[in-house]
Amino acid sequence: MLEIMLLGINHKTAPVALRECVAFTDDETRTTLKNLSDTQAINELIIISTCNRLEFLFATDNPDLALDIIKKHIAVLKQPPETEFENSLYIHKTDEAVRHIFRVASSLDSMMVGEPQILGQIKQAYHIATNNNSSGVILNRLLHRTFFVAKRVRTETGIGDSAVSISYAAIELGRKIFGILEDKKVLLIGAGEMAELAVEHLIRNRVSNIFVANRTFERGAQLAKKYKGLAIRFEEISSYLKTSDIVISSTGSPGYVVNRKQVKSLMRKRRNRPLFFIDIAVPRDIDPAINHLANTYVYDIDDLSGVIDENLKDRAKKAVKGERIIDEAVIRFHKWHESLKVVPTIIALRKKMDEIAEAELKKTLHSLGHLSKDDARAIQRMTKALLSKIMHDPTRYLKSEGCFGDKSLYLDITRKLFNLDS
Amino acid sequence: MEPVLIFTIILYLLSSVAHAGYFFSRKTEIYYIGLALLIAGFLCHLVITSYLFIATLKFPVHNLFQTLSFTGLAIVGVFFLFNYKFKLKILGLYTAPLASLLMLVAYQFPAEHMPMATQNISNNFLLTTHIIMVFLGNAAFAMACGIGISYLLQENAIKTKNHGFIFKRLPSLNLLDTAGQACVMAGFTLLTIGLITGSVYAKQVWGLFWSWDPKEVWSALAWLFYALLLHERFTVGWRGRKAAIMSIIGFIFLLFTFFGVNFLLKGHHGQFTRW
Numbered sequence: 001m002l003e004i005m006l007l008g009i010n011h012k013t014a015p016v017a018l019r020e021c022v023a024f025t026d027d028e029t030r031t032t033l034k035n036l037s038d039t040q041a042i043n044e045l046i047i048i049s050t051c052n053r054l055e056f057l058f059a060t061d062n063p064d065l066a067l068d069i070i071k072k073h074i075a076v077l078k079q080p081p082e083t084e085f086e087n088s089l090y091i092h093k094t095d096e097a098v099r100h101i102f103r104v105a106s107s108l109d110s111m112m113v114g115e116p117q118i119l120g121q122i123k124q125a126y127h128i129a130t131n132n133n134s135s136g137v138i139l140n141r142l143l144h145r146t147f148f149v150a151k152r153v154r155t156e157t158g159i160g161d162s163a164v165s166i167s168y169a170a171i172e173l174g175r176k177i178f179g180i181l182e183d184k185k186v187l188l189i190g191a192g193e194m195a196e197l198a199v200e201h202l203i204r205n206r207v208s209n210i211f212v213a214n215r216t217f218e219r220g221a222q223l224a225k226k227y228k229g230l231a232i233r234f235e236e237i238s239s240y241l242k243t244s245d246i247v248i249s250s251t252g253s254p255g256y257v258v259n260r261k262q263v264k265s266l267m268r269k270r271r272n273r274p275l276f277f278i279d280i281a282v283p284r285d286i287d288p289a290i291n292h293l294a295n296t297y298v299y300d301i302d303d304l305s306g307v308i309d310e311n312l313k314d315r316a317k318k319a320v321k322g323e324r325i326i327d328e329a330v331i332r333f334h335k336w337h338e339s340l341k342v343v344p345t346i347i348a349l350r351k352k353m354d355e356i357a358e359a360e361l362k363k364t365l366h367s368l369g370h371l372s373k374d375d376a377r378a379i380q381r382m383t384k385a386l387l388s389k390i391m392h393d394p395t396r397y398l399k400s401e402g403c404f405g406d407k408s409l410y411l412d413i414t415r416k417l418f419n420l421d422s
Numbered sequence: 423m424e425p426v427l428i429f430t431i432i433l434y435l436l437s438s439v440a441h442a443g444y445f446f447s448r449k450t451e452i453y454y455i456g457l458a459l460l461i462a463g464f465l466c467h468l469v470i471t472s473y474l475f476i477a478t479l480k481f482p483v484h485n486l487f488q489t490l491s492f493t494g495l496a497i498v499g500v501f502f503l504f505n506y507k508f509k510l511k512i513l514g515l516y517t518a519p520l521a522s523l524l525m526l527v528a529y530q531f532p533a534e535h536m537p538m539a540t541q542n543i544s545n546n547f548l549l550t551t552h553i554i555m556v557f558l559g560n561a562a563f564a565m566a567c568g569i570g571i572s573y574l575l576q577e578n579a580i581k582t583k584n585h586g587f588i589f590k591r592l593p594s595l596n597l598l599d600t601a602g603q604a605c606v607m608a609g610f611t612l613l614t615i616g617l618i619t620g621s622v623y624a625k626q627v628w629g630l631f632w633s634w635d636p637k638e639v640w641s642a643l644a645w646l647f648y649a650l651l652l653h654e655r656f657t658v659g660w661r662g663r664k665a666a667i668m669s670i671i672g673f674i675f676l677l678f679t680f681f682g683v684n685f686l687l688k689g690h691h692g693q694f695t696r697w
Contacts, residue, residue: 158448161590176580176589179596271659274595291581295662303583310585 001341002043002138002408003063006097007070007089008055011111014088022078022085024049026128033134036073041065044136046143048104048125050118052111057101059138067091098142098333102326105150107159114159114315119150137409141336149329156325157318162311167198169304169311170278171205174246177276177297181205187244188212189237189258190251191223194280198248199227211240215251241266241275248278249285257285264293278304339415340408342398348420350391357383423473423533426466431525433463434494438518445515445591453511460518464498467525470533471495477534481553490528492553493680494521496561500608504565508601512592516568548623552616559612560676563648566605567673570666573598577663599661602669610648617641636687640679647672 009019024032029047036042044059060066071089074080092100103109105122126143129135135143154160162172174181184207188195191214199210210229214220217231224231232240241247241258251257263275272295279286279300291298339345361383365376398410415421440456443449471492474482482488501517504510576592579585592598621631621638632638651668654660660668684691 162585173580176576176594177596179594268658272661273659274662294664297580299583306583307585 002059002061004057004059004094004097004138004142004337005063005066006055006057006092006100007067008048008053008100009085009088009090010053010055010109012109013090014084018080018084018088019052019054021080022054022074023051024054028077029125029128030132032073032077033129033132036069037132037134039069041069044139045134046125046129046139048122050121053104055101055104057097057139057142059136063093094337095330095334098337099326099330101142101146102149102329103323105146106153106322106326107150108153108319108322108326112165113319116154116160119147119154122150123147137412138337138340141412142333145329145333149326152329153322153325157321159315159318159322162314165308166194166280166301166304167201169307170198170248170299171201173278173297173299173307174202174205174276177274178245181207181246183208184245185209185243186211187237187240187247188214188220188223188229189247189249189285190214190253190281191220192250192280195248195250196223198278198280202246203227207246211244213237213240238262238266242269245274246276246278247286248280250280251285252281253285254283256287258290259287260289260293263287263290263296267293267295280304336421339421340411342407342411345411345414345420346395346398349394349414349418352418352420353387353391357387423470426470426473427525427529427533430463430466430470431522431529433459433466434518434522434525437463437514438522441514441518445512448591453514456514456518457505460498460514460521461502463521464495464502467491467495467498474533481550483553483557485531485533487528487531487533490524490531491533492557493560494524494528496557497521497524497564500558500561500565504562504601504605507604508597510569510593510597510601512572513565513568516571517565520564520568546623546626548619548626552619552623555612555616555619559609559616560680562605562609562612563669563673563676566602566609566669569598569602569605570669570673573602573666574663574670577666595662599665602666603655603661606648606651606665606669606672610645610652613641613645613648617645635691636683637679637691640675640683644672644676644679647675 009022011019024047029049032047033045036045041062042058042060046057048055048057056070058066058070071086075082075085100109101122105119107114107116107118110118122143126135129139171181174184178184181202182205186199186202186207186209188199188210191212203210210224210227211232212220212224212227212229213232213234213236214223215234217233221231223229237258241263247258249257258277267275274295274297277286277290277296277298279298282301284300286298286300288298288300290296339348361380365371365379368376371379394414398407398414437456437459440452440459444453444456471482474488478484483492497517498521501513505513572592573595575588576595576598579589579592580595624633625631647668651660651665651672655665
């Protein structure tokens, strides 16, 4: 019976320098999968490597040897500082390994709890593993359960629903104002780093035009070029405010760049189409009084942070609910894994056969009332003998050591063929 | 007829509960239960209305019960249409309780009693069109009012930067604004047709298009109010908060036209709300 094991380091146990050092590229992952699968100790293997974690998930019948091989492999390939690496490692066995991979995929173990990328990264890792034939019955089943559980945690707790970064919060707000962000025009005032980040998210939401106004025109032109936008002069802001829908401001200006009076007269010309200001500058660029005008909305950096704090608290609550879903899933997976032992499978199979025989015997004997007692007994004996003969070969095969290495595959197939898990 | 009526009320009430449940839990299954209950209630309601129609061979708006009941029917029907078009699920929380309330009030009055049989009312195409259009128009305005309230709540949540309960549950301002606008436009069109057919009918029966009846005056005022709202929207772009408030005020105005005029002022529409 194969044990499920997990060895890894993550952002909680290792500093970024060490994580950087041991991170695997896709090519390294492929060669490692190939090399380690060739060793007898590791039967199934999946490697997950992201910027926050490196995880080796594997099934083995010799855990100690397998762990040794993996550690040595990483040490040789990556040459991390020995003691620090050893101290940052965590090792989970069976149920704990299952729980860990469930938690990771559900984003409960992430640096930013609830972030959506990790599930995709695990899917990618699994994809690579299946392409290299390093995943087998157990890990296949485990990973499919993992994807299912992660999805369940996400939909049932809504853990990823609320925004927890400035740019996500801005996008979420934009959606609540405009419905869809497609075809919206964005005006950037100041071409800072934060503005760039927000714009990247907006572009992913397929906004139509991007205008960039910067004090130094060249810098603005650079940014505009990067996002296929239009660089405009700082003096042109007023006229572009007329057509823009979302304004992101991040200049170093000491006073307001856009004031209330300016916007008030503008709204008439805009025929009151909504205008959404995101002010991430300190000191502020956008006169907060603009928020009181009809159909204009102003959010400054503190407002957005306030939203994020709220959402983070909310996520912590939802994470508790997520843990409960995972507990349940671990127990169910445990049951399945246990069933892959030889004896329970044979017993279940035997039991099913006996039940069928019993029911059929009863039916037959009932309609054959003219038989003597001895006749009936003879039929019963024959049925039993028949069953024993039929069961003999499969039982012997399952018990033998000769299942070409992977007994769990045959056990799994047996359970499926005879529908023993329903 | 009474068992069906009680059954209808129960279905509406249950639907209200389900819609409230959906609002709090945000589980789509609960919403579909609420919608199914509302559809079931609507069908029963339709049975009652048809029964009254067949029994009297007159369009069933001849006493307070029938008027209230038909208002409820129109509101639920119009809700289905707008919900289908705009997917405004939360509006069920407005419609179902409103329909329940109307039916509960209606239930206090006799259904089939005809106060002062109305000889001078001939049952013809114009009259039927007039009634249906006016009721459907009012129902559309009722929807506009509900959407307007939602808009104000959501706008307040965004402006005050409170991203809690309301913010998460109500749809985007843009959707609310567009849907509200569509309701007002539909309501206005229906009301216009209703008023025209009504006055042509009056000409046939009483020989006058316009007789300064209080109902006529107030209806015309309500019509002008909505005309102003639409006009301003198309010319200077009155939208968002202003349009939402106008939709709510307009509906209150309409409620007075509908009931207040009948109870407080006299006129030839009065008999339809007696019991």
